[in-house]
Amino acid sequence: MPIDKTDEQLLETIADLHGVPEGSFNIRKNGKLLARNSNTDIEIVSKKDKDGIDIIVKPGVKNKSVHIPVLLTVGDFHDTVYNDFFIGENADVTIIAGCGIHNATCADAEHDGIHTFYLKKNARVRYVERHYASGGGSGKKVFDPVTKIHLAEGAQFTLESTQLGGVTYTDRKTYATVGDRAQLIVKEKILTDAEEVAITDFKVRLTGRDSRADIVSRSVARGKSVQKFRSDLIGKNACFGHVECDGILLEGARIVSTPRIDAVDPEASLVHEAAVGKIAGEQLMKLMSLGLTEQEAEDAVIRGFLN
Amino acid sequence: MLELKNISYSVQDEGTGKVQDILKDVCLTFEDATISVITGPNGSGKSTLIKILMGFLLPTSGTILFNGEDVTDLSVTDRARKGFTIAFQQPVRFKGITVQKLLELASGKRMDTDAMCECLSSVGLCARNYIGRAVDGTLSGGELKRIELATAIAKGGEVFLLDEPEAGIDLWSFEDLVKVFERLHDKTVIIVSHQQRILDTADKIVLFENDSPVSFGRKEEMFDKLTKRPNLCWRNIKED
Numbered sequence: 133m134p135i136d137k138t139d140e141q142l143l144e145t146i147a148d149l150h151g152v153p154e155g156s157f158n159i160r161k162n163g164k165l166l167a168r169n170s171n172t173d174i175e176i177v178s179k180k181d182k183d184g185i186d187i188i189v190k191p192g193v194k195n196k197s198v199h200i201p202v203l204l205t206v207g208d209f210h211d212t213v214y215n216d217f218f219i220g221e222n223a224d225v226t227i228i229a230g231c232g233i234h235n236a237t238c239a240d241a242e243h244d245g246i247h248t249f250y251l252k253k254n255a256r257v258r259y260v261e262r263h264y265a266s267g268g269g270s271g272k273k274v275f276d277p278v279t280k281i282h283l284a285e286g287a288q289f290t291l292e293s294t295q296l297g298g299v300t301y302t303d304r305k306t307y308a309t310v311g312d313r314a315q316l317i318v319k320e321k322i323l324t325d326a327e328e329v330a331i332t333d334f335k336v337r338l339t340g341r342d343s344r345a346d347i348v349s350r351s352v353a354r355g356k357s358v359q360k361f362r363s364d365l366i367g368k369n370a371c372f373g374h375v376e377c378d379g380i381l382l383e384g385a386r387i388v389s390t391p392r393i394d395a396v397d398p399e400a401s402l403v404h405e406a407a408v409g410k411i412a413g414e415q416l417m418k419l420m421s422l423g424l425t426e427q428e429a430e431d432a433v434i435r436g437f438l439n
Numbered sequence: 440m441l442e443l444k445n446i447s448y449s450v451q452d453e454g455t456g457k458v459q460d461i462l463k464d465v466c467l468t469f470e471d472a473t474i475s476v477i478t479g480p481n482g483s484g485k486s487t488l489i490k491i492l493m494g495f496l497l498p499t500s501g502t503i504l505f506n507g508e509d510v511t512d513l514s515v516t517d518r519a520r521k522g523f524t525i526a527f528q529q530p531v532r533f534k535g536i537t538v539q540k541l542l543e544l545a546s547g548k549r550m551d552t553d554a555m556c557e558c559l560s561s562v563g564l565c566a567r568n569y570i571g572r573a574v575d576g577t578l579s580g581g582e583l584k585r586i587e588l589a590t591a592i593a594k595g596g597e598v599f600l601l602d603e604p605e606a607g608i609d610l611w612s613f614e615d616l617v618k619v620f621e622r623l624h625d626k627t628v629i630i631v632s633h634q635q636r637i638l639d640t641a642d643k644i645v646l647f648e649n650d651s652p653v654s655f656g657r658k659e660e661m662f663d664k665l666t667k668r669p670n671l672c673w674r675n676i677k678e679d
Contacts, residue, residue, distance in 0.1 A: 350535070378534065412531075415533060420514075420519065421493060421515055421519050421523075422519060422594055423516060423519040423520045423547060423594070424544065426516070432544060436534070436535035436537075436573075437534055437536075438535065439535040439536070439537075
């Protein structure tokens, strides 16, 4: 299956890819394998019982990356994929897993990536996930990803999740169990417009001694879009957890933030912060006093906020 | 040259409905290549005057002329583009906007490390330590204040409005501030300040009380009046 212009644009937007990447990769298009490169450090194997792949990173593999972008360029298509990641002891890798939908039809297109990560002792992963949709059709562009993360002793997982625009509906679920001295870092950025709906849901269990979680969600809601942020942080040991949800509201949009913290262990220290509102007038004034118009000032604040 | 002709600004008290004058019939001239320091007690209208000059507030009556052109009704953006530059008393914080980005927004162009270093070192900051940092609560009050001044320098302009530039900056760093003013010697610089060391840099001092300037003149004559006022009371200068 050749890569066409639309594919190239989507790949660039979701994964900064200009053509076929170096190193390990698995490109999936419209439910089928488009291209794959598997090597001894990072092995990619198709699942036999269901649609999806196993990604196996050998112990001690460092400074390697793997791209697993997914493209969906047809309407009336619901693609569900199950990917499992097995990261060996002391490995340190970056995984780039964007998904782009281009739907110019009046029928819905949906991609649901069900991703499960198993990080062994002291393994580190930076997981970059970008979702983007384009196409002028009336068909919905939907993502309902589920990310499950299991962190063994001393492991560290950084989730950088960005929804760049055009996604009609998303319901994203992230579950994590954090072991002794392990750390979960989440940086989520979401921009919605028009009638779009984005729901994000985090459930993090800090089970290990001295485990940590830092979840920061920044969102901008425009038009009549609605965003719902839910987090449930449970401290079951001497641990530290922090959840922050900042939202900028424009026009007639709505943001609902529901953070929950549950300190089961008396040595757990959990914090949540949430702030939702319009762009501060003084921020616009400052930028206008530098010569920007009001619209330019608003754009600069939003770009910085989602930077 | 900046001329204020009969500038008044009043607000209505929400409780009593009474109209309260913040500025009344202010007539002042700020020449080119002159540092003017506006001083006076709290609530005398100094900061309001700065806001009116930048266009954040429109005067109830009166006219502002910049090089003979009436700019009274110009927007903040238009005034900024004409060369009006302000450094806020309380710097604004931005989540996610870096020092580099803010300096670039101010200068209107991409800046290389040398250019940013030039700006930041003039306020006593090392570019290497700051350009990648967000202009947010992770910076101290003094650092934010210096970055605010660096932003004004990066923007450039003809009229510089500096509202209490010394606030939050430690006494040991006054030398940096004085150097900033020296750098602007060929501009129209209007500073609101209470600090003697800032007053000492002025060509001209304007004393505000209640809602208008009560006394103004060359630094030498004003300085005497201010420092020798009986019981350090502002009123005694007014009566002088």
